[in-house]
Amino acid sequence: xxxxxxxxxxxxxxxxxxxxxxxxxxxxxxxxxxxxxxxxxxxxxxxxxxxxxxxxxxxxxxxxxxxxxxxxxxxxxxxxxxxxxxxxxxxxxxxxxxxxxxxxxxxxxxxxxxxxxxxxxxxxxxxxxxxxxxxxxxxxxxxxxxxxxxxxxxxxxxxxxxxxxxxxxxxxxxxxxxxxxxxxxxxxxxxxxxxxxxxxxxxxxxxxxxxxxxxxxxxxxxxxxxxxxxxxxxxxxxxxxxxxxxxxxxxxxxxxxxxx
Amino acid sequence: xxxxxxxxxxxxxxxxxxxxxxxxxxxxxxxxxxxxxxxxxxxxxxxxxxxxxxxxxxxxxxxxxxxxxxxxxxxxxxxxxxxxxxxxxxxxxxxxxxxxxxxxxxxxxxxxxxxxxxxxxxxxxxxxxxxxxxxxxxxxxxxxxxxxxxxxxxxxxxxxxxxxxxxxxxxxxxxxxxxxxxxxxxxxxxxxxxxxxxxxxxxxxxxxxxxxxxxxxxxxxxxxxxxxxxxxxxxxxxxxxxxxxxxxxxxxxxxxxxxxxxxxxxxxxxxxxxxxxxxxxxxxxxx
Amino acid sequence: xxxxxxxxxxxxxxxxxxxxxxxxxxxxxxxxxxxxxxxxxxxxxxxxxxxxxxxxxxxxxxxxxxxxxxxxxxxxxxxxxxxxxxxxxxxxxxxxxxxxxxxxxxxxxxxxxxxxxxxxxxxxxxxxxxxxxxxxxxxxxxxxxxxxxxxxxxxxxxxxxxxxxxxxxxxxxxxxxxxxxxxxxxxxxxxxxxxxxxxxxxxxxxxxxxxxxxxxxxxxxxxxxxxxxxxxxxxxxxxxxxxxxxxxxxxxxxxxxxxxxxxxxxxxxxxxxxxxxxxxxxxxxxxxxxxxx
Numbered sequence: 001x002x003x004x005x006x007x008x009x010x011x012x013x014x015x016x017x018x019x020x021x022x023x024x025x026x027x028x029x030x031x032x033x034x035x036x037x038x039x040x041x042x043x044x045x046x047x048x049x050x051x052x053x054x055x056x057x058x059x060x061x062x063x064x065x066x067x068x069x070x071x072x073x074x075x076x077x078x079x080x081x082x083x084x085x086x087x088x089x090x091x092x093x094x095x096x097x098x099x100x101x102x103x104x105x106x107x108x109x110x111x112x113x114x115x116x117x118x119x120x121x122x123x124x125x126x127x128x129x130x131x132x133x134x135x136x137x138x139x140x141x142x143x144x145x146x147x148x149x150x151x152x153x154x155x156x157x158x159x160x161x162x163x164x165x166x167x168x169x170x171x172x173x174x175x176x177x178x179x180x181x182x183x184x185x186x187x188x189x190x191x192x193x194x195x196x197x198x199x200x201x202x203x204x205x206x207x208x209x210x211x212x213x214x215x216x217x218x219x220x221x222x223x224x225x226x227x228x229x230x231x232x233x234x235x236x237x238x239x240x241x242x243x244x245x246x247x248x249x250x251x252x253x254x255x256x257x258x259x260x
Numbered sequence: 261x262x263x264x265x266x267x268x269x270x271x272x273x274x275x276x277x278x279x280x281x282x283x284x285x286x287x288x289x290x291x292x293x294x295x296x297x298x299x300x301x302x303x304x305x306x307x308x309x310x311x312x313x314x315x316x317x318x319x320x321x322x323x324x325x326x327x328x329x330x331x332x333x334x335x336x337x338x339x340x341x342x343x344x345x346x347x348x349x350x351x352x353x354x355x356x357x358x359x360x361x362x363x364x365x366x367x368x369x370x371x372x373x374x375x376x377x378x379x380x381x382x383x384x385x386x387x388x389x390x391x392x393x394x395x396x397x398x399x400x401x402x403x404x405x406x407x408x409x410x411x412x413x414x415x416x417x418x419x420x421x422x423x424x425x426x427x428x429x430x431x432x433x434x435x436x437x438x439x440x441x442x443x444x445x446x447x448x449x450x451x452x453x454x455x456x457x458x459x460x461x462x463x464x465x466x467x468x469x470x471x472x473x474x475x476x477x478x479x480x481x482x483x484x485x486x487x488x489x490x491x492x493x494x495x496x497x498x499x500x501x502x503x504x505x506x507x508x509x510x511x512x513x514x515x516x517x518x519x520x521x522x523x524x525x526x527x528x529x530x531x532x533x534x535x536x537x538x539x540x541x542x543x544x545x546x547x
Numbered sequence: 548x549x550x551x552x553x554x555x556x557x558x559x560x561x562x563x564x565x566x567x568x569x570x571x572x573x574x575x576x577x578x579x580x581x582x583x584x585x586x587x588x589x590x591x592x593x594x595x596x597x598x599x600x601x602x603x604x605x606x607x608x609x610x611x612x613x614x615x616x617x618x619x620x621x622x623x624x625x626x627x628x629x630x631x632x633x634x635x636x637x638x639x640x641x642x643x644x645x646x647x648x649x650x651x652x653x654x655x656x657x658x659x660x661x662x663x664x665x666x667x668x669x670x671x672x673x674x675x676x677x678x679x680x681x682x683x684x685x686x687x688x689x690x691x692x693x694x695x696x697x698x699x700x701x702x703x704x705x706x707x708x709x710x711x712x713x714x715x716x717x718x719x720x721x722x723x724x725x726x727x728x729x730x731x732x733x734x735x736x737x738x739x740x741x742x743x744x745x746x747x748x749x750x751x752x753x754x755x756x757x758x759x760x761x762x763x764x765x766x767x768x769x770x771x772x773x774x775x776x777x778x779x780x781x782x783x784x785x786x787x788x789x790x791x792x793x794x795x796x797x798x799x800x801x802x803x804x805x806x807x808x809x810x811x812x813x814x815x816x817x818x819x820x821x822x823x824x825x826x827x828x829x830x831x832x833x834x835x836x837x838x839x840x
Contacts, residue, residue: 065732067652088735089264096733102726106748119736119744121267166730173734271739278648281640282658285713288706289665292676357568364565374569376828377576383760383827384579385767387794388816391801395582395813415575422572448561476669479769479794483801503671510675510774523672534667538660 012038012207013059013177018073020054020063028054030231032073036177036224041199041208043222043239045215047259051231052211056179059209060094061087077176092120095170097180101162103154103169110150112165113137116173136168139205140198160191164198171206178202180210184217196221215255219243227251229259293527300524303517308332308525312491313505319514329515333522335491336505342493343406343485343501344471347413352467355418359425359463360451366430375426382419389415390480398484406492406499409485413474420473424466428459461544465537472533476526478503502526579820587814590614593807599814605780605796607808614811616818618782622790623819625783626701626772627765633705634761638712642754645713646720647746648738659714666710674774677703682775691787695777698786703775704765712761719753719837720746756833763826767819769794793819 013036020029029051036042044052054063063069064087075082082090095116103112113133117124124132133150137143142164146157154165163183170178180199184192199208199221212218218225219239226236227250235248246252253259307330314322314331322329358374365371389412397408432455440454441447456463481487486498487508500508502522509519591599594614602615641662649655681703682694690698723746731745747754777789778799791799793815801812 060733062729062732065729086264086268088268088737090735091733092735096729098726098730098733100726102724102730104727104730104745104748115731115744116734119731119734119740121263121740169730170734179733267737267740271737274739274742275648278640278643281637282644285637285641285665285709286658286661288676289661289668291680292668292672295676295680296672354568354571357565358572361565361569370569374572376831377572379827379831380824381572381576383763383767383823384820385769385794385823387767387769387797388579388583388820391797391813391816392579392582394801395586396578415579418572418575447558451561472667476667476671478669478671479798482798503669506671506675507770510671510678519675523675526669527672530667530669531664534664535660538663 010038011035012078014076015059016074016076018055018058018075019071020051020058021070022068024070028231029058032228032233034226034233034236036207036209038207039203039205040223041203041210041221042224042226043218044209044211044226044228045213045218045254046228046234047254048213050228052226052228053181054231055228056181056209056211059177059179060091060096062096092116092173093176095173095175095178097163097166097170097178097183099182100186101159101166103157103162103165105153105155107154108151109137109146109154109157109165112154113168113172115169120173132172136172137165139171139202140164140168141194142168158191160187160194163187163191163195167195167198167202171202175206177207177209180208182211182213185213192217215243227254229254296520296523296527300520300522303328303521304524305332308521309337310334313489313500313508313518314515315489316512316514319512323514329517331518333502333505333518333525335488336500336502336522337525338491338493339406339409339485339488339499339501339504340475342495342499343410343413343481344475346406346410346495347417347474348467348471350410351414351417351421351470354414355421355470356425356456356463358418359422360429360456362422362426363429364451378419378422381415382423384415385479386412386416386477387479390483393480394483401496403496404484404486404498406485406495406497409481409499409501410495412480412484413477416474416477416480417470420470421463421466424469425459425463428462428466429455431462432458461540464544465541468533468537468540472530472537475533476503476530478507482507502529583813583817583820587810587817590807590810590814593810599811600818603782607804612807614808614814616793616811616815618780619791619793619796619815620818621782622697622776623766623792623794623822625697625786625790626704626776626792627762629697629701629786630704630708630765631758631762633702634709634712635758637705638709638716638758638761639754641709641713642716642720642757643742643746646717647723647742650721662710662713665706666714668707670707670768670770671774673703673707674771677771677775693777693789695775696787696789697776697783700772700775700792701786703771704768707768707771708761708764711764712757715757715760715834716750716754719750719757722753722838723749750837752833753837756830756837759826759830759833763823763830766823766826767794769798773798 015032015034018029018032019027021027032055044056046052057063058071059075063071077093104115107115110133113136114129134143142161154162157165184195196217222239225239225242227234229250235242235251243255246255309332311332312335313333314329319329362371362375393408393412397411398404436454436458437450440450481501481504487500487504488498492499503526506519506522509515509522600616603617604613604615605618606613645655645659677699682699685691685699686694727745728741731741772792773795776791776795778791779789780791783790797812797816804812
């Protein structure tokens with residue numbers, strides 16, 4: 001499965017034999033092995049219910065929030081075993097952006113950016129704080145739009161702005177990886193394209209793994225693509241190769257619109 | 261110890277504290293049920309349900325001779341039964357009608373006012389209903405009566421039934437209403453044949469809960485029905501109910517041994533209503 | 548045309564029936580207020596509204612009758628405040644247990660059944676238990692000599708209102724969207740931090756309103772308090788003192804009162820009614836606001 005072109009030392013995350021089961025008799029993610037390249041965008045595609053979000057949420061161990069979900073396998077972040085670390089430490093390294101924008105409605109825009117610090121019990125001084133807020137908001141291109149309303153509630157922003165605020169919130173903690181679970185599915189085309197451009201720029205600083213329904217989006221922004229079907233990783237490789245020359249019949253029929 | 265470990269320990273302590281304090285709330289229930297059951301059990305016999313309360317004289321003689329006190333709580337049971345029947349007969353239909361009105365006409369200013377008034381009635385301490393009904397019924401009728409007691413219970417029961425009817429009707433999908441009106445059904449048929457039956461389980465649950473609440477009421481009954489030492493079937497006469505008997509036994513040292521048995525009967529009745537309402541609501545949950 | 552005209556009229560009768568039933572509710576409430584006001588007028592007329600409220604004397608010696616509501620207002624506020632304080636450390640954990648930590652699990656429906664049953668126990672039985680079980684404990688602990696008093700009454704009151712505060716708070720805690728909690732977890736928050744920084748800010752107003760309604764219950768509770776508070780008519784100076792609440796003084800003296808004393812009891816009933824009505828309406832308004840979010 002692994003692509004020989006990508007050097008191992010350029011991979012930030014290596015997933016080995018990962019299985020996720022919601023019920024005892026059925027694997028929703030089945031024996032996935034994959035390497036995630038550093039400072040690139042990796043897209044996970046596949047029809048609904050194929051396990052792509054489940055795989056994504058396994059990486060920062062969100063499944064442990066709910067009862068009865070079994071996760072097994074190994075995940076190495078730069079050689080450190082994520083499964084044996086405390087999930088709280090894992091999640092500081094591996095941030096997440098959700099399907100629907102979810103800024104904290106009780107916090108201002110600036111407080112939303114700083115939420116990660118506050119939740120982690122860190123209290124940077126005022127100057128540092130302003131720096132972090134500005135840096136994070138600038139990196140998502142939101143600074144000029146909201147710099148005069150930093151004390152307003154984040155929920156008054158438009159959907160696309162809210163989602164960028166959520167990306168800034170995830171970036172503020174300077175994680176190594178950001179997981180994105182269909183981050184543009186609730187947004188209009190213009191906001192979507194703003195975010196796509198943003199992600200392309202962000203990959204210089206952070207590794208992005210994005211689950212997407214939208215094949216065009218995967219093709220536009222990702223360097224590596226994974227195609228999942230019925231819980232299994234059917235095919236993975238450089239996005240261009242996968243799209244132009246899919247090696248598996250399932251991938252080919254998905255890309256041509258026959259399944260999904 | 262690094263800060264993350266400290267935070268994790270803190271969070272875990274909170275978790276344990278929550279479980280601990282939640283478990284503690286079960287203690288009073290167990291303690292109360294246990295105390296009432298243990299103290300009340302041995303006095304319960306057949307005659308306890310068929311005989312009226314003993315007089316203090318009978319009780320004193322029995323106490324001095326070391327025999328068990330004769331008599332029972334039949335006068336209270338009859339009173340509880342009659343007053344519950346009378347108040348239910350009026351409060352249930354009236355409450356369901358008013359609840360239906362509130363659910364159907366939601367959003368108007370008038371509905372909102374009625375809704376707030378219902379809340380005010382629901383929050384009114386029962387003792388206040390007692391003194392008001394005393395002025396409304398006892399004074400003009402020149403005497404305490406089961407009717408007066410029932411009026412107080414009706415006012416207590418109404419808001420409970422209105423609320424449960426309103427809430428259950430609001431849970432019904434609007435398509436149900438539209439479907440039956442689209443079939444050419446009249447409004448009254450739609451409400452009586454479709455809406456209320458669809459929400460029947462929830463409304464019935466509310467009715468049972470309301471009955472269980474008023475069955476334990478003491479304060480308003482003391483000033484309205486007053487109490488009666490004989491088994492009284494005439495509703496224009498003073499009448500007792502079980503909670504009132506408990507209150508009298510509590511105040512009468514000679515009758516203390518009846519106290520816990522009467523409490524056990526009341527508690528069993530009220531909690532049985534409570535549990536059945538819970539079972540019914542689980543079974544007939546609106547999908 | 549004839550067939551059709553018959554139906555709307557029946558329809559109309561039914562609609563009117565529903566409307567009339569709602570008018571009856573208004574009439575009941577209006578006549579309650581009217582009756583409380585007319586029956587208390589002679590007390591307020593004799594002593595003046597503010598002097599009645601702020602006078603602490605309650606003597607019914609013939610020829611030297613004087614009635615003031617202050618001891619009972621103080622007694623009510625004191626028992627209610629204490630009951631609220633005792634109730635918070637139990638109802639908040641129960642609410643979090645039911646609404647967050649063990650949401651939807653079997654143990655939760657067990658705990659809810661327990662609190663529902665607790666709410667179903669008649670107040671006279673709470674009073675009995677308090678009198679025969681709790682009061683001796685208070686005496687043995689040396690907290691007070693006779694065991695009855697504000698402290699004992701408030702403690703049992705607290706147990707009585709825990710179910711109300713807890714179940715309503717749990718409803719609000721359940722409403723916190725999973726995506727907000729996940730967002731916090733995804734940044735490395737612990738569960739305790741999610742409770743403090745996400746759940747409480749999000750549904751704090753709802754929990755607050757739940758406690759307001761619980762206060763409304765405690766204000767008017769009669770039998771339990773009457774059996775436990777000691778029934779003395781002076782202003783309680785400490786929490787182990789005996790006293791009376793507005794509800795308990797009515798319960799104690801209404802049966803034997805007439806004339807000015809009866810009117811004074813009605814006046815106390817009117818004050819208590821106004822207090823609970825205001826608390827309940829505020830609580831409901833807050834709840835509606837919290838639910839809109």
